[in-house]
Amino acid sequence: ETGVTQTPRHLVMGMTNKKSLKCEQHLGHNAMYWYKQSAKKPLELMFVYSLEERVENNSVPSRFSPECPNSSHLFLHLHTLQPEDSALYLCASSRNRGQETQYFGPGTRLLVL
Amino acid sequence: GNSVTQMEGPVTLSEEAFLTINCTYTATGYPSLFWYVQYPGEGLQLLLKATKADDKGSNKGFEATYRKETTSFHLEKGSVQVSDSAVYFCALSDRGDKLIFGTGTRLQVFP
Numbered sequence: 001e002t003g004v005t006q007t008p009r010h011l012v013m014g015m016t017n018k019k020s021l022k023c024e025q026h027l028g029h030n031a032m033y034w035y036k037q038s039a040k041k042p043l044e045l046m047f048v049y050s051l052e053e054r055v056e057n058n059s060v061p062s063r064f065s066p067e068c069p070n071s072s073h074l075f076l077h078l079h080t081l082q083p084e085d086s087a088l089y090l091c092a093s094s095r096n097r098g099q100e101t102q103y104f105g106p107g108t109r110l111l112v113l
Numbered sequence: 114g115n116s117v118t119q120m121e122g123p124v125t126l127s128e129e130a131f132l133t134i135n136c137t138y139t140a141t142g143y144p145s146l147f148w149y150v151q152y153p154g155e156g157l158q159l160l161l162k163a164t165k166a167d168d169k170g171s172n173k174g175f176e177a178t179y180r181k182e183t184t185s186f187h188l189e190k191g192s193v194q195v196s197d198s199a200v201y202f203c204a205l206s207d208r209g210d211k212l213i214f215g216t217g218t219r220l221q222v223f224p
């Protein structure tokens with residue numbers, strides 16, 4: 001499934017930098033998600049948006065700030081990250097919330113120095 | 114709470130061998146169950162799913178049956194190929210937004 005794209009694919013940043021991750025879905029879906037994938041840990045759901053409104057925030061630190069300007073685009077703004085935030089960040093979308101199948105993008109591999 | 118448990122990997126097989134990756138779940142209600150696959154350097158791709166008890170999901174030669182009595186959704190393939198080498202994730206979706214994933218099982222297939 002190539003309907004969800006993410007940029008950049010790789011990112012290296014210092015702890016004082018500000019950067020943004022971008023996700024775009026071409027599937028006409030109404031719900032979008034950010035996940036964090038760390039080594040040897042289950043995928044962690046970070047944020048859920050439905051019809052551009054944030055509906056869930058799983059106790060994510062404020063140094064991660066999501067933005068959903070429309071139903072096709074989702075951003076994750078990063079500032080003053082820590083080395084333990086290094087991970088693969090995955091975006092996903094689904095037709096609607098609930099038990100719908102989620103389709104994932106290829107992810108952004110983030111390294112915080 | 115809801116959870117998914119997968120067998121630890123890596124699973125190492127020769128080409129054309131039979132594959133089973135075990136997955137059991139704990140959930141209230143009637144979740145949907147999924148298998149996702151992650152090839153090296155890529156994101157997760159949906160492999161198959163089942164939405165109710167006794168449903169069998171199948172795709173690309175892989176199968177999994179939703180067993181409510183044993184709360185399991187084991188992944189099977191009769192003859193694996195080198196190209197099947199990847200990490201496989203079992204997941205469940207309850208009536209909320211969350212997909213709850215297992216920790217993943219790495220499969221390595223050698224010629």
